[in-house]
Amino acid sequence: MVVRVFGTDVHIGLGAIFLLMIFALFGSSFLSDPFSIAVFSLLALLCLFAHEFAHVLAGRIFGISCPRISVWLFGMGAHLDSMGKNPKEMFVVSAVGPLTSFSLALFFVLALGSVPIPLMLAQIFAALVFLNVILGIFNILPLFPLDGGRVAHSIFWFFTKSKIKSAVYAVRLSKTLIVLLLAYLASGVIIAGVSPFSLLWPGFLAWLLWNMASAELQIARSGKPPYDS
Helix, strand or coil: CEEEECCEEEEECCHHHHHHHHHHHHHCCCCCCHHHHHHHHHHHHHHHHHHHHHHHHHHHHCCCCCCEEEEECCEEEEECCCCCCCHHHHHHHHHHHHHHHHHHHHHHHHHHHHCCCCHHHHHHHHHHHHHHHHHHHHHHCCCCCCHHHHHHHHHHHHHHCCHHHHHHHHHHHHHHHHHHHHHHHHHHHHHCCCCHHHHHHHHHHHHHHHHHHHHHHHHHHHCCCCCCC
């Protein structure tokens, strides 16, 4: 299904259902009422959309178009035509996503403390605070293809003056961090006796990010879009 929102096509597939299930599972840690969990899940999806659409709006400032936003199994992605013509543009377009998530978290904190609201709504807002903080922190990590990886790319680009060479450095940083994070989690299994099964989900994410970073590097070296500008 395709829905046009403020001039951008949003492609919604079956992955949206899985994404809502993930949000529902997260929300169940804070909420017990099924209705509250359902409301939280929908609002969480809107928060994630706001995060991605912030990239679209920032891109428009620099004349970068975004034909579509895709909703997939583990999140959303804004398909920008370019990552920016210079480090400043790339930095702004990338950093605005996590900044939006942190701003949403602050909004819900202020909403909780400024006006009296029903208990159910307060619990939903509290859960949304945690969710947006987690989204902001996760996305600002220097991991490709997350926003933090592109922020790192823009910083390397500023110093190296080379868009492709800086992509190489950013991907190397990303892969180094993935290895360090996995080593840290594995040490918990060895030293603290944590169940090895606890590594399945982080291990899958690490594998996914590793392969996506490798694919990003190949695109950068080939000079194909969005690295052709």
